[in-house]
Amino acid sequence: MFEALVLSQEEKVTKANIVQLELGDLPQGDVLVEVSCSSLNYKDGLAITGAGRVIRDFPMVPGIDFAGVVKSSNDERYQIGDQVILTGWGVGENHWGGMAKMARVKADWLVPMPEDCTAEKAMKIGTAGLTAMLCVQALQKADIKPESGEILVTGASGGVGSVAVKLLSELGYHVVACSGRVTENGPLLKALGAKEVIDRVELEQDAKPLEKQRWAGLVDTVGNKILAKSLAQMDYAGAAAICGLAGGFALPTTVMPFILRGVSLFGIDSVHCPFDKRLAAWQQVLSLLPESFYQEACQKISLQEVPVFADKIIKGQVTGRILVTL
Numbered sequence: 001m002f003e004a005l006v007l008s009q010e011e012k013v014t015k016a017n018i019v020q021l022e023l024g025d026l027p028q029g030d031v032l033v034e035v036s037c038s039s040l041n042y043k044d045g046l047a048i049t050g051a052g053r054v055i056r057d058f059p060m061v062p063g064i065d066f067a068g069v070v071k072s073s074n075d076e077r078y079q080i081g082d083q084v085i086l087t088g089w090g091v092g093e094n095h096w097g098g099m100a101k102m103a104r105v106k107a108d109w110l111v112p113m114p115e116d117c118t119a120e121k122a123m124k125i126g127t128a129g130l131t132a133m134l135c136v137q138a139l140q141k142a143d144i145k146p147e148s149g150e151i152l153v154t155g156a157s158g159g160v161g162s163v164a165v166k167l168l169s170e171l172g173y174h175v176v177a178c179s180g181r182v183t184e185n186g187p188l189l190k191a192l193g194a195k196e197v198i199d200r201v202e203l204e205q206d207a208k209p210l211e212k213q214r215w216a217g218l219v220d221t222v223g224n225k226i227l228a229k230s231l232a233q234m235d236y237a238g239a240a241a242i243c244g245l246a247g248g249f250a251l252p253t254t255v256m257p258f259i260l261r262g263v264s265l266f267g268i269d270s271v272h273c274p275f276d277k278r279l280a281a282w283q284q285v286l287s288l289l290p291e292s293f294y295q296e297a298c299q300k301i302s303l304q305e306v307p308v309f310a311d312k313i314i315k316g317q318v319t320g321r322i323l324v325t326l
């Protein structure tokens with residue numbers, strides 16, 4: 001028997017309960033993993049609170065990522081005792097996920113634990129950190145260099161945002177963090193490397209098609225009006241990597257930044273990111289994050305605390321990354 005957070009639905013209301021499961025309850029898959037840790041991401045918040053229609057089939061074990069050790073394997077790529085990481089592929093959405101002591105998954109979805117990484121480190125980075133790395137890589141690929149100018153990170157106190165601030169500042173970029181919690185989180189964002197922290201109220205106003213140029217690059221985790229205004233303020237030939245919708249999925253913009261300033265817009269998806277790109281992103285994020293990051297921007301919670309924190313993450317009340325220990 002092992003412990004799991006299980007979501008069920010009664011009269012369209014999602015309930016989250018800790019229950020005891022048996023191995024026979026787990027879905028089909030090639031590899032059985034004993035999970036050491038998972039992490040709490042925005043999508044987990046949507047799933048666990050029922051605020052977003054993330055889950056269609058109940059019961060469901062949430063947890064869109066996990067790290068742990070292989071207990072049995074029908075796939076030659078993985079042997080008993082191997083340390084592995086999983087993020088994405090719909091795990092925790094339509095296949096039982098990481099918020100349980102055991103998980104059975106497809107071998108194709110796993111990544112071998114990089115050298116010098118631990119399960120705890122991997123999940124302090126988690127889906128959010130991997131996504132932040134993919135956003136930064138997109139800006140690098142678009143030839144946005146530290147000397148190009150200021151890089152704006154929106155939703156900066158969140159999981160993706162805080163890791164993006166750290167990664168960009170480690171790479172020597174001039175980072176401006178945009179946050180709705182300047183007083184509360186300004187000191188942390190500065191400690192992570194932001195040169196300036198601006199209040200998101202400044203970017204929540206309606207955008208003109210083009211505004212004064214300010215940003216060479218953008219990592220956007222919130223969407224909607226903030227993204228539209230940031231795009232209107234992009235420098236000529238600037239690049240925006242967009243991955244999130246914490247402020248809504250709308251994009252009330254015009255074609256002007258793209259056709260008059262040559263701005264590039266890169267959509268970032270970590271869920272179906274191919275294996276080689278995923279492994280390279282894991283290696284780069286691990287090489288860039290200093291040891292201090294894992295203390296300053298991460299907190300640890302138990303499985304029992306997950307429903308409370310799921311509610312908080314949806315309300316924008318969580319700062320940095322949340323590690324879930326099992």
Ligand SMILES: NC(=O)c1ccc[n+]([C@@H]2O[C@H](COP(=O)([O-])OP(=O)(O)OC[C@H]3O[C@@H](n4cnc5c(N)ncnc54)[C@H](OP(=O)(O)O)[C@@H]3O)[C@@H](O)[C@H]2O)c1
Nearest residue numbers: 042155156157158159160179180244245246247269270316
């Ligand atoms: N495309 C992908 O593969 C991928 C992967 C991971 C995450 N995501 C998406 O990226 C987004 C961020 O994920 P996360 O895990 O970092 O979430 P998170 O930890 O909750 O961070 C989101 C941050 O956005 C800001 N925010 C919250 N509500 C807002 C609102 N109504 N208007 C404007 N800003 C708001 C808050 O930062 P401040 O308090 O500092 O303003 C909050 O901390 C989510 O939409 C998630 O689904 C996408």
